[in-house]
Amino acid sequence: MPSLSLVIPCRNESARLPAALRALSAWLDTYDRPVEVVIVVEKSTDDTADLARQQEAADGRFRAVCNPVARGKGFAVKTGMLQATGDLVFFMDVDLSVPPRFIDAFLPYFQEADVVFGSRQHRETVIPISQPFFRVFYGRMFNLALRLCGATRFKDTQCGFKGFRREAAQAVFSRLTLDGFGFDVEAMALAEALQLRIIERPVEWSDAPGTKVRALRDGTSAFFEALLAAKRAQKRLNR
DSSP: OOOEEEEEEESSOTTTHHHHHHHHHHHHHTOOSOEEEEEEEOOOSSSHHHHHHHHHHHOTTEEEEEOSSOOOHHHHHHHHHHHOOSSEEEEEOTTOSSOTTHHHHHGGGGGTOSEEEEETTSTTOEEEEOOOHHHHHHHHHHHHHHHHTTSOSOSOSOOSEEEEEHHHHHHHHTSOOOOSTTHHHHHHHHHHHTTOOEEEEEOEEEOOSOOOOOHHHHHHHHHHHHHHHHHHHHHHHTO
16 A cells, blocks of 8 residues: 655644644544654744644654744645655645545545645535635636636646645655745646646535635735746746
8 A cells, every 4th residue: 555645734723733633643543554644834923833743742643844934835835745755645734624534535546647636616526614705706716817827727726635646746846936825826737747647536625714814915916926837837847
């Protein structure tokens, strides 16, 4: 069986990280393949790093990677993806908006894919708890604009549940340039430009309180950064 790595980026998550760690521990207790959970902590002003280190000390299945800087979610994910040792590497949000049981649902598709990603726009996706209307609307407009500009062909690049073969993760994230929330778009553009095999799958996704993303301000800056980065990736790798 291939080994797995799960990368969990977080910053100032002392309120949500303990519940995530309990849920992941319970899931791991029922699992029969080698798994490491890499908790990547951006420099925080609360005790998130201490919580991650305590979990590492208490449970050898967890590893804490504490960055000395706060450069953004993209940088945290990149750090974890490049340090992960599993044959298959997933990253997911600390709120576990997609339950970890979907890892099993994704695994068979790696027989024919290098990247398997969750999409909230897939016709089979179930959303028990939706985001507020404004965030849903803005997210769809964000993605539509990216598609109209040729930055991506996918209807949902921002779902925080993506899996990579380790060699694919190394190829994509070693080239990643964006540190902020637009990194998903660049990562998918790089995967396409590298001609990796990509499969989109449905998930169960629930909104959770406590997000650090401010849709209007963060989304606007992420859009232009992601658009330019995707274009650079396409141009550089398709020469």
